[in-house]
Amino acid sequence: MSTSGEPGERKDLRQFLDQLRRQAPDELLQTRRGVSPHFEISAILARLEASRRYPALYCPEVVGSPWPVVTNLLASRRRLALALDVAERDLNATYREREGRRLQPRLVGDGPVKEVRLRAEQVDLESFPILTHNDKDVAPYITAGAMVVRDPETGIRNLGIYRHQLMGPRKLGIHLSEASHSRLIFEKHVQRGQPMELAITVGHHPAFYLAAVSTVPFGVDEYEVAGGLLGYPLPVVKCETVNLEVPAEAEIVIEGVMPVDEREWEGPLGEVAGLYGKRLYSPVIHVTAVTMRERPIYQDIFSGHLEHQLVGSTTRLGTIYNLVRAACPTVQDVFMPPSGLCRFSCYVAIHKRREGEAKNAIMAAMAADPSIKYCVVVDDDVDIFDDEQVLRAINSRLHADRDAFVIRRAMGNPVDPTGDEERLVTKVGIDATKPLSGFPETIRVPGSDQIRLEEYF
């Protein structure tokens, strides 16, 4: 098996798809007939989802497009772990460690993403296989677009995934959320009266996408995080029409500018909580060039569904873990389960040494991430990746009157449907750890580890 950091090693979308085919073929489904990007691909995913299956989906034949589509690639922790070349149980610890490594990108002269270069007037985004996902989505949306911009004050790059509405052959909408680093950088451009240059990467290795959604502080270049996660410096090439660099091994790059004074209605789109958001009056993007591979793979993220929820939460877990660890050094791991849309609930496992420690861990987790509404702390004999075990701990170990507490009118996630007009939400902390002494012993059947069922049946 490959190890990270070997010289000459290249990790990109194609290499990762090959890795799945070799190491985990059940993680990748391939369609055997033509499929439409207009609801049909997302309908296949929704159908699989109904039976709790979340494979990556590769569609070699897409109606109206000469290019294949891959979607749902980031919808499982097993695949994210494979992307970092580790076992699933080590995903969180590995991510935390590599996020901090930070390797500066390496500027190279050429790369596969430059195989085709289209000037603005040659670009027709309407011919791209951009998916329409949910019934009331206003238009096709690029959902796996990692947008890079540069801070005009410091020159430092910022990378993040934003939703991009198809508005015309050379025009895209965007939701630049208030809390995002790109919004802050756009506001600096507005103050200077200077249009913001940008480049959107579509299609790359999952480690690149994890870097794009990492929650590193403002002023940290996410390309350096990508290097840490990949295990070698991210090779980048200069853009054609904007003063930015993009990954040399990307599938497609869309270059453009965002004027400071132009706004249009954008949305609705099925969003992370599985609900439609409001229409927003937002800046627009004018495309100035596209560079891509000869026959690129168009990558999509299944907006509003598990893939969308999971990819954004995996990186947040690092931030939450680090803060909880400051409050409670025996924290084992933290998890935001899909049952809480990977945002609203957080489970924390600790090896409790003192009464009350769990409540401090809850306060730390809630301070680390405003999205968390329900935080449950359990002992380390409970598997926090299994909702049923956490519920069992609540049912068998909790005295709600003294072990649970309510926080009224706290800041929540902007997409939380329970938020009031000021977006304030009610939060609940639950200490479901057992008391340090006097709690009955857990039953065990001796010898079950040694039983080999094939010897009996």
Ligand code: MN
């Ligand atoms: Mn950033």
